[in-house]
Amino acid sequence: MSAAASLPPASSASATFVEEAVCGSARCGTLKLRHQEVASPIFMPVGTRASVKGVSALQLEGLRARIVLGNTYHLMLRPGAETVAALGGLGRFMGWPGGTLTDSGGYQVFSLAKLSKKTDDGVVFRSHLDGARVELTPERSMEVQRSLNADVAMLFDDCPPGGAPRAEVEAAIRRTDLWGARSLAVEPAAGQHRFGIVQGGRFADLRAAHLETVSSWPVEGVALGGFSVGEPLAETYRLLVELAPKLPRDRPRYLMGMGTPTDLLVAIFAGMDMFDCVLPTRNARNGQALTFGGRLSLKQARHERVDLPLEAECVCETCSRYSRAYLRHLITSGERLGATLLSIHNLNFYQTLMRRARQAIQQGTYTAFARATCERMHADDEVGERSAKPPSVALPF
Amino acid sequence: MSAAASLPPASSASATFVEEAVCGSARCGTLKLRHQEVASPIFMPVGTRASVKGVSALQLEGLRARIVLGNTYHLMLRPGAETVAALGGLGRFMGWPGGTLTDSGGYQVFSLAKLSKKTDDGVVFRSHLDGARVELTPERSMEVQRSLNADVAMLFDDCPPGGAPRAEVEAAIRRTDLWGARSLAVEPAAGQHRFGIVQGGRFADLRAAHLETVSSWPVEGVALGGFSVGEPLAETYRLLVELAPKLPRDRPRYLMGMGTPTDLLVAIFAGMDMFDCVLPTRNARNGQALTFGGRLSLKQARHERVDLPLEAECVCETCSRYSRAYLRHLITSGERLGATLLSIHNLNFYQTLMRRARQAIQQGTYTAFARATCERMHADDEVGERSAKPPSVALPF
Numbered sequence: 086m087s088a089a090a091s092l093p094p095a096s097s098a099s100a101t102f103v104e105e106a107v108c109g110s111a112r113c114g115t116l117k118l119r120h121q122e123v124a125s126p127i128f129m130p131v132g133t134r135a136s137v138k139g140v141s142a143l144q145l146e147g148l149r150a151r152i153v154l155g156n157t158y159h160l161m162l163r164p165g166a167e168t169v170a171a172l173g174g175l176g177r178f179m180g181w182p183g184g185t186l187t188d189s190g191g192y193q194v195f196s197l198a199k200l201s202k203k204t205d206d207g208v209v210f211r212s213h214l215d216g217a218r219v220e221l222t223p224e225r226s227m228e229v230q231r232s233l234n235a236d237v238a239m240l241f242d243d244c245p246p247g248g249a250p251r252a253e254v255e256a257a258i259r260r261t262d263l264w265g266a267r268s269l270a271v272e273p274a275a276g277q278h279r280f281g282i283v284q285g286g287r288f289a290d291l292r293a294a295h296l297e298t299v300s301s302w303p304v305e306g307v308a309l310g311g312f313s314v315g316e317p318l319a320e321t322y323r324l325l326v327e328l329a330p331k332l333p334r335d336r337p338r339y340l341m342g343m344g345t346p347t348d349l350l351v352a353i354f355a356g357m358d359m360f361d362c363v364l365p366t367r368n369a370r371n372g373q374a375l376t377f378g379g380r381l382s383l384k385q386a387r388h389e390r391v392d393l394p395l396e397a398e399c400v401c402e403t404c405s406r407y408s409r410a411y412l413r414h415l416i417t418s419g420e421r422l423g424a425t426l427l428s429i430h431n432l433n434f435y436q437t438l439m440r441r442a443r444q445a446i447q448q449g450t451y452t453a454f455a456r457a458t459c460e461r462m463h464a465d466d467e468v469g470e471r472s473a474k475p476p477s478v479a480l481p482f
Numbered sequence: 483m484s485a486a487a488s489l490p491p492a493s494s495a496s497a498t499f500v501e502e503a504v505c506g507s508a509r510c511g512t513l514k515l516r517h518q519e520v521a522s523p524i525f526m527p528v529g530t531r532a533s534v535k536g537v538s539a540l541q542l543e544g545l546r547a548r549i550v551l552g553n554t555y556h557l558m559l560r561p562g563a564e565t566v567a568a569l570g571g572l573g574r575f576m577g578w579p580g581g582t583l584t585d586s587g588g589y590q591v592f593s594l595a596k597l598s599k600k601t602d603d604g605v606v607f608r609s610h611l612d613g614a615r616v617e618l619t620p621e622r623s624m625e626v627q628r629s630l631n632a633d634v635a636m637l638f639d640d641c642p643p644g645g646a647p648r649a650e651v652e653a654a655i656r657r658t659d660l661w662g663a664r665s666l667a668v669e670p671a672a673g674q675h676r677f678g679i680v681q682g683g684r685f686a687d688l689r690a691a692h693l694e695t696v697s698s699w700p701v702e703g704v705a706l707g708g709f710s711v712g713e714p715l716a717e718t719y720r721l722l723v724e725l726a727p728k729l730p731r732d733r734p735r736y737l738m739g740m741g742t743p744t745d746l747l748v749a750i751f752a753g754m755d756m757f758d759c760v761l762p763t764r765n766a767r768n769g770q771a772l773t774f775g776g777r778l779s780l781k782q783a784r785h786e787r788v789d790l791p792l793e794a795e796c797v798c799e800t801c802s803r804y805s806r807a808y809l810r811h812l813i814t815s816g817e818r819l820g821a822t823l824l825s826i827h828n829l830n831f832y833q834t835l836m837r838r839a840r841q842a843i844q845q846g847t848y849t850a851f852a853r854a855t856c857e858r859m860h861a862d863d864e865v866g867e868r869s870a871k872p873p874s875v876a877l878p879f
Contacts, residue, residue, distance in 0.1 A: 136817040136819045138819070141823065142803060143799060163811070164807070168811075172807050172808065173789070178807070178808055178811075389561065390568050411569065414531075414561045418533075421822075422535070
């Protein structure tokens, strides 16, 4: 009894995820955070620098967003973890009463900073802001995340690039295990969950083995990392369908940093619960609106006098009040309100997608729902990119 | 009786402004627009391109803003008056259910466009967007404004630069009269008010004479134009105090395009009712917050860990939720949310300033209120510009 009491919650009877319905491998349920419970599947808007670009906390509440992601790398450089801590932690700092999650900083060191050195000890890099020399170790990452005090902290991991050969991926896994153990030795903030990250690149056997390793750790959730880093989409979809069902059922399963609406439908089909991606806000800034009838490019002249909302059935603030013509005017005029209003719509689209997926799982109709939704989204898409065109890869449903 | 019936409303018994209280020359009352009545004094946020920069219509409603200004010059070039008309006019186009006012376009042709030619007929200019040749005459301005269909349209005027010599100002007045008559010959939109503009530069006698001319026109309101165009502030204040009381009492008095909180307190003291200025939103984008204790520059390092709202007594969305530290972080990080949140606060500051001025007039304490407010604003100002420093010019109160 005394030994059990010292175990972290994830290994104890109080699961951090309660499965409520399944449909094939897809599942929906409740994710238990420190201060609240959240229905899954869930999409988390990205607030890299403690701000979901152009969207206020009040607007996020209006969207019924529940968890916002902050980036450890950006926040440790500016305004600094100690400043955020002095202001009450990430959520309070950004005026956001909902849930929060921080990544470990590792991925963004590799992608943004001028990396000086990576060893088993950690990474040394030059800040992309001022060139200052900064060191990030597993201990430092977890200390920073403790200061940021999000509801969920990610263990520091080593994420290899998309096309990395097997030996490099194996080395990254070894280092992720080493760093994972050291990350876990750091005391988290009170009630803060810690999630481990599964690596393994595109090698199914490495992924499967690492998944078992990470699942054995005393972590409250398990994430799949290293996807959407340049590898072929077909491989990712195949791997997701193969791997996700093997993740622990009593803990949330988080697919990091991807993706498109289609990606999410595939990942939910595979059994994943949590998602984040900059796509809804980034595409908004480029004048793209996501709809269940395909994407709209508001830069196109065809919208110039269209007195219709982006999406007839949508109840978001943007669709309730503004025409495509007005949004096009804002985008083509460079008015910053355009990106904000499209971000609100696009984030609402993701919220709606998650809500519909949850319903379909509860009703036992997820596969048909996912197939029909993808078909409809691809039918009239206006934007010539891979992500919403009928994918060249076969969908698993 | 039949002759009287054909007169426009401003000359009839149904005044477009009802004075409710006076305090010296200062006054408050009710301005009657097509679809609503608005309490004065009133500040109108500027929505140059049919958008108050970075602030949504819902946020403007939250601020209790009542009239938004759109710029004829910008809107006729993009998206075009016909497009706005096809979308239901300026208010409906921008999702704004409140009042609207458009300027005549003249001032901005002179300040923004590459002016090719100005004659008694009108102006020919090159668009600042694409260099296209565009003609703007009194008739065209009023037709465009009829298409934009704001609640208030301004007669097309000729605004001389701030330091213009007497002869040039006299010529501009002559042309403004010519253009005013031609503007009035164009049928306005149904229920649309038209305001005339008084010119005269810094010449009190020219201003006084032109004021009488414009007041004799069948217009529903009278505006003072050509202030805040580079002339010394002391002159403007003296002229305002001298001229404003001579404006018609049964019609709204609009001071165009200026100014600072101090400017507005002086102008209200003089007897003006309506104001517009880009200052609250422009300063927001530069990281400046207006408060009754002076301006704050959020770029200053002193705010880095200040866990206080911009203004303790303020109830705006920004002050209700965010600390100075967070706002500073957004501004220094270049996060677009920073400008939006500061704009909301600054616009709310102007709303509050107008509400307090109105109360003070009703209570017969306006002069003391204006003096105390100016003193407090100037005491702790952080920004080294003329507008909120103790002005080198004597205030009239």
